Amino acid sequence: MKNEKIKQILNGxxxxxxxxxxxxxxxxxxxxxETSIWVNPSSISLQPIYPDVRRGMPQDRGRIIEGVRIDDNTYANRAIKKAISGTAEFKNYLVCHIWPGTTYDARYHTLLPNLVLIPRILANLSDCYFSVINVLKYRSWELYGWHPDEEAIPERPVYYPECWRSFIENESLDIYEKDATSLGQKVEKEEYSRDKESIEIDKVERKIPKWINNPTQINSRILGLY
Incomplete structure (x- = not known):
């Protein structure tokens, strides 16, 4: 009994x-x-901003496993910040996934309705406190009409805030020099293009043995002729 009490004390x-x-x-x-930042529904996409990217084990970051690049939260962070404003410098805001576990699914890792920016000092509540998680789920449904395919429509929580922060307009956040911004976007686009090429190569490498073992398949015939 005493050990159980100590365990309770030691669990923050x-x-x-x-x-x-x-x-x-x-x-x-x-x-x-009042402080979270959401993508304006008029700018929302119901497709992942960076397909074939998901979270995984820290030691696998950057690797391509079964055609999917393993990320930490870098791509999710880029996705929401660019959607809100490609020119703003966000400080002490963390990207948070709304539905638990979805960051490990490439369909949802960089899906904008599944993302919100929360001040660093509050962000952990979105991971471990169900009252906050349920409020965020309903807010996403309220704004975007979205929920994961495997989940039911979220119910409005017993306590739900009436006042939410207004959406940020892109044109009001012209903080960086436009040339620098354009250059950064170009570099990021090229980087992701290289990622996509690696992903496609990995997919083909995994499929070639199956094609070879199935001589009636058109891909096998093409390889044979080559």
Whole structure:
């Protein structure tokens, strides 16, 4: 019994059960609503911004596994910040995935309706506190009418903020020199183009043995002629 109590004390997530934390639950959710940054629904895409990219083990970052490049949160971070403003310098904001576990799925890792920017000091709540997660799920549904294919439409939480931060207009965030911005976008585009080429090569390499073992397939005949 004593060991169990010690385990509870040593688990920082258990602070959510304290009455003092429950007292500040609603103000915390309100603070996230007032400070989070969402993509304007008029700029939304229901396709992943960077296909064939997902999160994986840290040691695999940059590798291509079964045709998919393993990321940390770099591509997701680029996707939402470029959608909000390709010219703004965001400071101390972290990209957060709304639906737990979806960052490991290439369909959802860089899908804009699954992403939100939250101040660094609050961002971890989106990973481990279900009251916040459920509010973010419903906000995404409210804005974009989207949820993962495997999940049901989220229900409106018992407590849901009425006031959310206004959308940021791109034209109001012209912070960098345009030449520098254009150059950065060009470099990023070229980088991802190289990634896509590597991904396609990896896909073909995995399929060639199957083609060779199936001589009736058209791809096998083409290889034979080559």
């Amino acid at each position: 997530d258990n602070i959510v059960n304290l009455s003092s934390f429950q007292f500040i639950e609603k103000p915390l959710i309100d603070l996230i609503a």
